[in-house]
Amino acid sequence: MLTHARAYAVIGLDAIPIEVETYVSEQDGAGAFTIVGLPDKALQEARARIRSAAAAAGLLIHKAVILANLAPAEVRKEGAGFDLPIALAVMAGFGWVNQDTLGEVAAVGELAFDGRLRPVPGILSIAEAAVRDGHSTLLCPEQCAHEASLVPGCRPIGCATLREAVRILNGEDLPRPVMERQPRAVLPVPDLVDVRGQPSARRALEICAAGDHNLLLVGPPGVGKTMLAKRLPGILPPLDDEQALLATRIHSAAGVLPDGSGLLRSPPFRAPHHSATTAALVGGGSKIRPGEVTLATCGVLFLDELPEFRRDALEALRVPIEDGSVRISRASGSLVLPSRFALIAAMNPCPCGSPDAAACTCSRERVQAYQRKASGPLLDRIDVGVHLARPAPEVLRNDRPETTLQVRERVLSARAFQAARGFVNGRIPVGRLDELAAPDEQGQQMLDQATTRLMLSPRGVHRIQRVARTIADLAGEIEIGSDSIAEAISLRLGSLT
Amino acid sequence: MTVIEFGSREYPERLCDLANPPDRLFVRAPVDADRLRMLLVPPLVAIVGSRSASVAGVAFARRLAGELAASGVGVISGLARGIDAGAHEGALERGGRTVAVLGCGIDRDYPAATMPLARRITTEGAVVSEYSPGTPPAPFRFPERNRIVAALADVTIVIEAAARSGALITARLALDLGRDVLAVPGAPWTTGSAGTNALLKDGALPLTDTADVLVALGIDPGAARTDDPEITGLAAKVLAALRREPVSADVLAARCGLTPAGAATLIVQLELDGIVVREADGRLVPTR
Numbered sequence: 001m002l003t004h005a006r007a008y009a010v011i012g013l014d015a016i017p018i019e020v021e022t023y024v025s026e027q028d029g030a031g032a033f034t035i036v037g038l039p040d041k042a043l044q045e046a047r048a049r050i051r052s053a054a055a056a057a058g059l060l061i062h063k064a065v066i067l068a069n070l071a072p073a074e075v076r077k078e079g080a081g082f083d084l085p086i087a088l089a090v091m092a093g094f095g096w097v098n099q100d101t102l103g104e105v106a107a108v109g110e111l112a113f114d115g116r117l118r119p120v121p122g123i124l125s126i127a128e129a130a131v132r133d134g135h136s137t138l139l140c141p142e143q144c145a146h147e148a149s150l151v152p153g154c155r156p157i158g159c160a161t162l163r164e165a166v167r168i169l170n171g172e173d174l175p176r177p178v179m180e181r182q183p184r185a186v187l188p189v190p191d192l193v194d195v196r197g198q199p200s201a202r203r204a205l206e207i208c209a210a211g212d213h214n215l216l217l218v219g220p221p222g223v224g225k226t227m228l229a230k231r232l233p234g235i236l237p238p239l240d241d242e243q244a245l246l247a248t249r250i251h252s253a254a255g256v257l258p259d260g261s262g263l264l265r266s267p268p269f270r271a272p273h274h275s276a277t278t279a280a281l282v283g284g285g286s287k288i289r290p291g292e293v294t295l296a297t298c299g300v301l302f303l304d305e306l307p308e309f310r311r312d313a314l315e316a317l318r319v320p321i322e323d324g325s326v327r328i329s330r331a332s333g334s335l336v337l338p339s340r341f342a343l344i345a346a347m348n349p350c351p352c353g354s355p356d357a358a359a360c361t362c363s364r365e366r367v368q369a370y371q372r373k374a375s376g377p378l379l380d381r382i383d384v385g386v387h388l389a390r391p392a393p394e395v396l397r398n399d400r401p402e403t404t405l406q407v408r409e410r411v412l413s414a415r416a417f418q419a420a421r422g423f424v425n426g427r428i429p430v431g432r433l434d435e436l437a438a439p440d441e442q443g444q445q446m447l448d449q450a451t452t453r454l455m456l457s458p459r460g461v462h463r464i465q466r467v468a469r470t471i472a473d474l475a476g477e478i479e480i481g482s483d484s485i486a487e488a489i490s491l492r493l494g495s496l497t
Numbered sequence: 498m499t500v501i502e503f504g505s506r507e508y509p510e511r512l513c514d515l516a517n518p519p520d521r522l523f524v525r526a527p528v529d530a531d532r533l534r535m536l537l538v539p540p541l542v543a544i545v546g547s548r549s550a551s552v553a554g555v556a557f558a559r560r561l562a563g564e565l566a567a568s569g570v571g572v573i574s575g576l577a578r579g580i581d582a583g584a585h586e587g588a589l590e591r592g593g594r595t596v597a598v599l600g601c602g603i604d605r606d607y608p609a610a611t612m613p614l615a616r617r618i619t620t621e622g623a624v625v626s627e628y629s630p631g632t633p634p635a636p637f638r639f640p641e642r643n644r645i646v647a648a649l650a651d652v653t654i655v656i657e658a659a660a661r662s663g664a665l666i667t668a669r670l671a672l673d674l675g676r677d678v679l680a681v682p683g684a685p686w687t688t689g690s691a692g693t694n695a696l697l698k699d700g701a702l703p704l705t706d707t708a709d710v711l712v713a714l715g716i717d718p719g720a721a722r723t724d725d726p727e728i729t730g731l732a733a734k735v736l737a738a739l740r741r742e743p744v745s746a747d748v749l750a751a752r753c754g755l756t757p758a759g760a761a762t763l764i765v766q767l768e769l770d771g772i773v774v775r776e777a778d779g780r781l782v783p784t785r
Contacts, residue, residue, distance in 0.1 A: 199747055
């Protein structure tokens with residue numbers, strides 16, 4: 001008997017519909033179970049899981065000849081999420097499940113030998129695709145139901161076991177209500193008020209948050225670079241609905257969505273270690289997975305110890321930063337993933353990382369090579385640079401840090417000006433700078449003076465214009481005056497930019 | 498390219514003071530012999546020093562060269578990064594005369610770090626060398642080149658030189674020629690000034706402002722003293738705070754009671770006026 005079920009394959013952030021067709025013959029009696037349609041290893045092993053889970057449900061299928069086909073055949077299918085739809089189609093082949101009912105739902109989930117359903121990544125993408133295709137009902141592991149319910153229009157049915165799924169489809173059990181899963185204790189976002197003794201670095205962070213500028217922090221170990229970076233998500237505007245769904249979908253597809261987290265509402269913070277490979281940073285690998293640049297989308301990518309990153313990895317970051325999207329090409333296909341994030345990088349002034357310049361033992365050449373490695377690939381992508389030093393006692397005494405909430409208030413109002421102009425300042429195209437970020441007369445004078453005096457490149461001038469626009473927005477000023485220009489000029493690194 | 502042979506009418510007379518004058522001088526086009534002659538009219542100073550000088554040292558070289566240029570003094574140097582580059586730039590900034598003497602062929606793009614500057618000097622000043630085109634840079638050629646730098650100038654100025662700097666060779670060659678040497682004193686705990694301090698002990702003239710050079714050249718410094726605009730108000734307070742020791746912008750803001758934004762604005766203004774420079778680690782240093 002021929003039966004079918006609706007499944008989805010997650011490719012990148014999207015899911016595409018997969019038709020599961022099964023042929024079951026109880027007469028042949030040879031007990032062969034074959035899956036065709038470009039399955040990967042995990043999917044091949046579904047046969048064992050399905051047989052065992054069916055047995056646990058009291059349904060013996062091991063004597064029958066079973067053929068399962070996953071169409072379209074040219075799409076590579078990966079993972080254990082196909083266990084449930086294949087199992088249900090097989091059940092339908094035996095007449096244990098009503099084929100008409102099965103035809104109305106989409107199904108996803110991994111089976112355990114005892115018949116329990118295990119959660120799989122990418123539920124959000126699958127739920128979105130199912131709703132788009134007119135399948136509002138999604139049969140899924142109960143742990144995934146809450147995530148699927150985040151998609152407007154999706155009615156997930158969470159099941160604990162294969163048996164329960166069969167009973168619900170047959171109308172013998174009522175679907176249980178989707179339980180909001182208890183989020184794991186949410187770590188409080190660290191507050192900016194904790195960063196004492198670094199007033200200008202805090203100010204630079206605020207400017208970057210307000211205008212979506214990339215930031216480079218240079219300073220010896222222990223002065224608070226990482227502390228600052230971790231506080232950037234807190235002062236960024238919270239995600240709107242669209243961003244929240246996108247960020248959640250990305251984390252879901254990568255299988256890193258914390259259990260029961262629901263929609264991600266605060267900007268993600270990603271801090272890959274400097275030993276990360278290019279594939280880990282930009283995405284890819286034999287099985288295409290979103291990389292750190294995609295996971296940081298709508299949030300922050302923090303690269304600590306910037307010069308320690310592999311050169312090819314840094315090179316590979318250029319395009320994602322510039323374009324806001326990254327194309328990953330592999331033998332199995334190519335796809336485009338989003339990569340729009342705020343970049344914040346940190347480095348020591350020299351490779352030995354000594355606390356002050358006097359104790360440094362590095363040769364000039366080594367320091368230069370170290371700095372060049374950081375500045376080479378990414379220099380022109382960084383708008384704002386700031387030096388951090390060990391806070392002097394008088395700075396600590398006089399410092400009055402503001403809270404994250406106070407700073408975010410200003411960031412939000414600065415962002416409102418930018419929304420009205422249609423561009424965040426960090427992304428104003430060069431061609432529109434003179435229209436959207438032209439300094440007033442005195443500002444222009446100062447910018448001209450700086451251009452000759454500091455030998456600024458045209459790109460350096462554009463960078464200053466963008467940052468000055470943000471500084472003026474933070475102050476609620478329409479015109480970009482010389483004070484804004486001057487402060488923007490100060491936010492550069494003498495040796496690097 | 499112009500070639501000036503030893504013994505020709507255009508050959509710089511002062512080079513004949515050398516025990517081993519160069520056989521010929523190659524001058525990078527478009528400068529011709531007549532133009533070079535004008536560039537080499539006295540008064541001339543050689544400004545030399547460390548390649549890895551502090552930012553403040555380079556800024557001082559730049560300002561000094563600029564003020565000398567404004568008083569009609571030409572600047573000779575070696576186009577290296579650091580002090581040399583600062584001196585050339587300062588002179589060009591004020592529309593002054595400057596000549597770069599290379600330790601390799603004039604067709605070589607060396608050193609790479611000063612290429613943009615080299616292009617400016619090629620047209621606005623002159624780039625010369627005793628080595629035929631194609632000669633690669635080599636360590637042993639730089640001291641040899643230094644004798645030309647010293648011989649062309651009336652006095653030689655050394656700004657920041659460590660104990661074994663090439664600039665000290667230039668100074669010694671100048672002394673051998675009977676020319677005056679001026680050296681900028683440095684604090685004894687900065688290794689970057691060990692060489693200049695040693696020169697001072699050996700009798701070099703101390704140099705702390707432009708007037709010292711003008712006096713050594715026999716020019717009345719009175720006319721040139723009006724160069725610095727008077728600094729008043731908050732800027733003066735900031736400058737006073739920096740004079741004690743170089744500090745970061747945060748410390749400066751704390752000492753002067755400024756907000757980070759306020760301090761940044763003021764500092765940039767001082768930077769653009771050339772009164773303050775930023776060291777590689779972000780600390781601020783006054784240049785005067």
